Amino acid sequence: MTRRGLLIVISGFSGSGKGTLVKKLTERYDSFALSISATTRSPRENEEHGVHYFFKSREEFEKMIAEGELIEYAEYQGNYYGTPKAYVEQMLDEGKDVILEIDVQGGEIIRNLFPDVVRIFVTAPSAKELKMRLLGRGTETAQKVKGRLIRAAEEMGYISDYEYLLVNDDLEEAASRLYDIVTVERMETRRQYQFVDNFKNELAQVLQDPIE
Amino acid sequence: MTRRGLLIVISGFSGSGKGTLVKKLTERYDSFALSISATTRSPRENEEHGVHYFFKSREEFEKMIAEGELIEYAEYQGNYYGTPKAYVEQMLDEGKDVILEIDVQGGEIIRNLFPDVVRIFVTAPSAKELKMRLLGRGTETAQKVKGRLIRAAEEMGYISDYEYLLVNDDLEEAASRLYDIVTVERMETRRQYQFVDNFKNELAQVLQDPIE
Numbered sequence: 256m257t258r259r260g261l262l263i264v265i266s267g268f269s270g271s272g273k274g275t276l277v278k279k280l281t282e283r284y285d286s287f288a289l290s291i292s293a294t295t296r297s298p299r300e301n302e303e304h305g306v307h308y309f310f311k312s313r314e315e316f317e318k319m320i321a322e323g324e325l326i327e328y329a330e331y332q333g334n335y336y337g338t339p340k341a342y343v344e345q346m347l348d349e350g351k352d353v354i355l356e357i358d359v360q361g362g363e364i365i366r367n368l369f370p371d372v373v374r375i376f377v378t379a380p381s382a383k384e385l386k387m388r389l390l391g392r393g394t395e396t397a398q399k400v401k402g403r404l405i406r407a408a409e410e411m412g413y414i415s416d417y418e419y420l421l422v423n424d425d426l427e428e429a430a431s432r433l434y435d436i437v438t439v440e441r442m443e444t445r446r447q448y449q450f451v452d453n454f455k456n457e458l459a460q461v462l463q464d465p466i467e
Numbered sequence: 468m469t470r471r472g473l474l475i476v477i478s479g480f481s482g483s484g485k486g487t488l489v490k491k492l493t494e495r496y497d498s499f500a501l502s503i504s505a506t507t508r509s510p511r512e513n514e515e516h517g518v519h520y521f522f523k524s525r526e527e528f529e530k531m532i533a534e535g536e537l538i539e540y541a542e543y544q545g546n547y548y549g550t551p552k553a554y555v556e557q558m559l560d561e562g563k564d565v566i567l568e569i570d571v572q573g574g575e576i577i578r579n580l581f582p583d584v585v586r587i588f589v590t591a592p593s594a595k596e597l598k599m600r601l602l603g604r605g606t607e608t609a610q611k612v613k614g615r616l617i618r619a620a621e622e623m624g625y626i627s628d629y630e631y632l633l634v635n636d637d638l639e640e641a642a643s644r645l646y647d648i649v650t651v652e653r654m655e656t657r658r659q660y661q662f663v664d665n666f667k668n669e670l671a672q673v674l675q676d677p678i679e
Contacts, residue, residue, distance in 0.1 A: 381665075381666065382666055382670035382672070398678075400678050408670055418655060419654045420655075439631075439647050440651075442632060442644065444588070454594055454623070460594070462613070466613050
């Protein structure tokens with residue numbers, strides 16, 4: 256029997272490097288799977304259905320909402336984005352640790368639906384560094400960078416809801432730590448009831464046998 | 468400023484190998500310190516005061532009890548054993564992660580005194596393996612082995628009070644996992660309030676500066 260995977264929510268500031276981090280993690284360890292979102296927005300060049308997104312029409316998406324097939328969803332700038340339940344469940348059943356990269360509001364919803372979820376918030380090592388990373392992209396106006404920093408200030412209010420705060424200083428190091436979190440979570444007693452039960456039954460048996 | 472260490476309680480079945488495991492850990496990583504117990508029993512050959520135990524007279528020990536200098540203590544077979552608070556606090560202040568190897572009753576007391584403690588229960592991979600390890604010592608009668616297994620059955624009732632259950636299958640591997648637990652505990656958001664506060668203040672400052 257395959258051990259069921261863990262569901263892992265990753266949130267973090269824009270500029271924290273969480274996307275690159277998650278990519279690094281899934282490249283390095285094949286025990287992880289990335290959840291694939293459904294969206295009504297059009298595919299960009301190089302984006303594949305079933306790899307980057309499940310591309311849906313508005314009608315299809317609203318049918319998924321109505322039939323409870325999405326773990327969570329939101330609408331941004333006229334397009335729906337959501338997390339299809341079936342894909343996540345399938346990956347968990349296959350024993351994959353499934354990563355949901357999601358915003359703080361989505362993280363709160365997941366927490367209520369999956370009490371067993373592991374939630375990790377990714378941050379740059381400092382606010383100055385965060386600003387530098389956002390400016391360093393070179394693709395965004397000062398106004399946009401400011402907007403992202405304001406958003407970061409708002410998101411800070413959610414950090415205490417996350418079990419872990421991962422400081423992404425060095426990418427390789429942060430990927431290792433993310434892996435460690437999952438290893439250590441598996442050692443939590445509350446995740447090992449089956450082992451404890453088996454041990455208890457076996458011990459009762461051992462105590463009935465003669466010691467020799 | 469030195470970051471204060473974590474207090475780590477290690478309990479486990481007799482025969483789980485927890486003593487060897489803790490020894491291995493402190494040999495491999497000098498960021499750990501082992502708590503030294505006080506006792507009224509006589510030193511055995513090769514036992515040094517301040518290394519293996521703090522050896523005390525009955526009067527001295529009872530004075531320590533009266534003055535609240537012990538985190539916990541118990542009496543076994545006519546001798547006192549206890550954990551001196553001062554030594555533990557000193558090691559924590561020096562930034563060491565302090566390991567208390569202690570029984571399940573002691574573990575419960577520590578939990579109430581230090582809500583921040585990390586508690587780890589060490590077990591053999593199976594009850595049969597536990598029995599084999601106890602017999603394998605070759606120093607104990609069948610009667611004694613049976614007594615230890617009965618004690619293990621009693622201790623099982625305490626396992627759910629421990630945050631982590633560490634299966635000691637391979638010593639080197641188990642030592643690495645014990646180290647991982649401490650690394651990951653440090654990433655818990657509840658242990659990083661200071662970082663979050665600093666980040667928040669710095670971000671407020673960054674938002675006041677012009678973006679350029």
